[in-house]
Amino acid sequence: MRWVAIYKKELRSYFASPLAYVIAFVFIAIVGVWWFFWDFQRFVIISMQAAQNPYYAEALNVNEIVIRNLFGNLALVMLFGLPLLTMRLFAEEKKTGTYELLFTLPLRDWETLLGKFLACWTVFLLMLLLTAVYPVTMALLTNPEPIPILVGYLGITLLGGAFISFGIFISSLTENQIIAAFGTYGLLLVLLAMGWSSSFVGPSVAEVLKDLNIFNHLQSFLKGVIDTRDVVFYVLFSYFFLFLTLRSLESRRWRG
Amino acid sequence: MIEVDGVTKYYGPFPAIKDVSFRVEKGEIVGFLGPNGAGKTTTMKILTCFHPPTFGKAKVAGFDVVEDSLEVRKRVGYLPETVPLYTDQTVRSYLNFIAEVRGLDRSQRKKRVGEVMEECGLEEVREKLIGKLSKGYRQRVGIAQALIHKPEVLILDEPTIGLDPRQIIEIRHLIRGLAGERTVIVSTHILPEVSMVCNRALIINQGRIVAADTPENLTARLQKGMRIHIQVRDSDPREVQRVLESTEGVSRAYVDKEISQGVHRYVVESSDRTDIRGKLARKVVERGWDLLELHSVEMSLEDIFLQLVTEEPVETETLS
Numbered sequence: 001m002r003w004v005a006i007y008k009k010e011l012r013s014y015f016a017s018p019l020a021y022v023i024a025f026v027f028i029a030i031v032g033v034w035w036f037f038w039d040f041q042r043f044v045i046i047s048m049q050a051a052q053n054p055y056y057a058e059a060l061n062v063n064e065i066v067i068r069n070l071f072g073n074l075a076l077v078m079l080f081g082l083p084l085l086t087m088r089l090f091a092e093e094k095k096t097g098t099y100e101l102l103f104t105l106p107l108r109d110w111e112t113l114l115g116k117f118l119a120c121w122t123v124f125l126l127m128l129l130l131t132a133v134y135p136v137t138m139a140l141l142t143n144p145e146p147i148p149i150l151v152g153y154l155g156i157t158l159l160g161g162a163f164i165s166f167g168i169f170i171s172s173l174t175e176n177q178i179i180a181a182f183g184t185y186g187l188l189l190v191l192l193a194m195g196w197s198s199s200f201v202g203p204s205v206a207e208v209l210k211d212l213n214i215f216n217h218l219q220s221f222l223k224g225v226i227d228t229r230d231v232v233f234y235v236l237f238s239y240f241f242l243f244l245t246l247r248s249l250e251s252r253r254w255r256g
Numbered sequence: 257m258i259e260v261d262g263v264t265k266y267y268g269p270f271p272a273i274k275d276v277s278f279r280v281e282k283g284e285i286v287g288f289l290g291p292n293g294a295g296k297t298t299t300m301k302i303l304t305c306f307h308p309p310t311f312g313k314a315k316v317a318g319f320d321v322v323e324d325s326l327e328v329r330k331r332v333g334y335l336p337e338t339v340p341l342y343t344d345q346t347v348r349s350y351l352n353f354i355a356e357v358r359g360l361d362r363s364q365r366k367k368r369v370g371e372v373m374e375e376c377g378l379e380e381v382r383e384k385l386i387g388k389l390s391k392g393y394r395q396r397v398g399i400a401q402a403l404i405h406k407p408e409v410l411i412l413d414e415p416t417i418g419l420d421p422r423q424i425i426e427i428r429h430l431i432r433g434l435a436g437e438r439t440v441i442v443s444t445h446i447l448p449e450v451s452m453v454c455n456r457a458l459i460i461n462q463g464r465i466v467a468a469d470t471p472e473n474l475t476a477r478l479q480k481g482m483r484i485h486i487q488v489r490d491s492d493p494r495e496v497q498r499v500l501e502s503t504e505g506v507s508r509a510y511v512d513k514e515i516s517q518g519v520h521r522y523v524v525e526s527s528d529r530t531d532i533r534g535k536l537a538r539k540v541v542e543r544g545w546d547l548l549e550l551h552s553v554e555m556s557l558e559d560i561f562l563q564l565v566t567e568e569p570v571e572t573e574t575l576s
Contacts, residue, residue: 002359005353008353098342100301101336101340103305104334105357106330106357106358107329252306
């Protein structure tokens with residue numbers, strides 16, 4: 001259970017620096033402003049039209065129009081926010097020399113990694129908890145269905161885990177935090193772009209590209225459906241990059 | 257306690273250490289001496305399980321550094337060259353973290369953190385952020401970190417670097433105090449430190465151990481001849497030099513410097529360890545010169561060190 005010590009230390013570091021608070025604030029602010037002025041207003045306008053036109057009223061669904069977009073926005077903001085949380089995890093230790101301490105303490109590599117991964121995920125979940133204020137506000141004004149909202153959160157949580165494990169991997173490759181953050185952005189964007197380009201290639205390749213797109217797998221969750229394939233995708237994706245991180249940590253044994 | 261057998265470590269194509277073997281007994285304080293880049297840090301990194309050796313075996317407290325790395329790490333306290341500190345934490349929370357990773361339970365942790373803070377003089381800064389501490393305090397936090405679990409083996413890489421003279425004395429005192437119960441390896445490039453702190457010195461150069469003994473024995477063993485300083489009042493230093501050189505058993509004699517008007521200091525070196533002081537004195541007096549001073553000079557550890565780590569015989573001028 002020595003990983004708990006690492007976990008606690010990482011959490012302390014996150015909350016000792018202003019970075020976590022700044023990211024949390026921006027996270028909430030962007031999601032809130034975007035969502036309120038865009039999706040919620042649209043919903044209000046549609047509702048007013050619906051009051052005059054019963055045909056519209058049938059198509060009116062709070063979950064579909066408002067909540068789903070909330071999660072879509074969240075995922076995009078995460079793409080920019082999470083690399084800032086993961087960039088320091090190993091890069092900073094390498095820069096300041098604590099890397100050497102960390103790997104001469106009686107800890108197995110996976111214990112160190114687990115502690116760091118879970119700490120980062122915890123910070124992310126706390127931020128996510130803050131966004132609950134939006135669905136709760138909605139629930140006060142209208143009556144959305146609760147289950148699809150929870151499923152949406154589950155999807156976002158898994159997506160967050162995938163981003164974090166990817167970010168940790170990049171952070172373990174460099175001692176420069178800026179490279180770690182930009183590398184993570186860049187490569188996650190490539191994964192996103194791979195999904196877009198699927199319409200320009202043949203059908204069989206398109207399927208593969210779509211499946212590789214880390215955002216595509218969120219769609220079923222946003223509809224309120226838990227699809228095992230998508231759950232497995234996120235779990236495997238996270239596992240794969242944590243595995244690569246372990247190999248990268250091990251490279252200190254044969255590199256100078 | 258520590259056994260190193262034929263250890264070689266390559267960084268890329270270059271060996272940082274080549275076929276290094278040595279042994280350290282329990283309770284010894286061993287000084288690791290060598291110029292920068294000689295392989296001190298590499299050897300320490302191998303002993304602390306940060307890097308495995310390319311070839312050879314190393315054991316600490318009976319455990320192999322590769323196969324039983326975790327057991328070794330439990331028993332070793334390590335202060336790397338760059339003091340590993342989390343600058344965003346307070347001294348107390350940092351030490352507490354180390355203690356927790358070291359497997360101390362809550363009550364032990366509280367006790368040991370208090371004890372090492374007292375030992376290393378950190379009580380007045382216990383709640384300060386490490387990032388706000390001076391170099392001396394940071395170094396002490398680093399040492400406290402290495403001591404917290406009462407390790408059997410303590411490995412300190414340049415523990416006194418960057419400290420002011422008073423702090424250096426304190427740290428040396430602290431290390432001396434550990435003798436007997438703990439085995440300590442200290443690396444340094446400051447020679448007097450070795451004679452002051454260590455029971456034994458290992459001199460390492462270009463990745464090889466070139467000498468290993470007590471500081472006193474090293475001095476005795478490597479001092480091949482004698483060196484004698486003579487002050488003579490005279491008119492012609494060249495004549496004096498010629499006379500001194502012609503004395504039996506003298507390998508070399510030269511003018512060291514002019515002390516005052518007409519008084520010169522000469523350095524006379526003998527090739528073996530026979531005492532030639534009497535002969536020299538008689539020679540000088542026979543010629544009617546005033547003999548003002550005559551004494552033999554011990555070669556310091558510094559001289560020996562230079563002799564060992566430089567290929568060429570050292571210029572005598574730099575030694576005196």
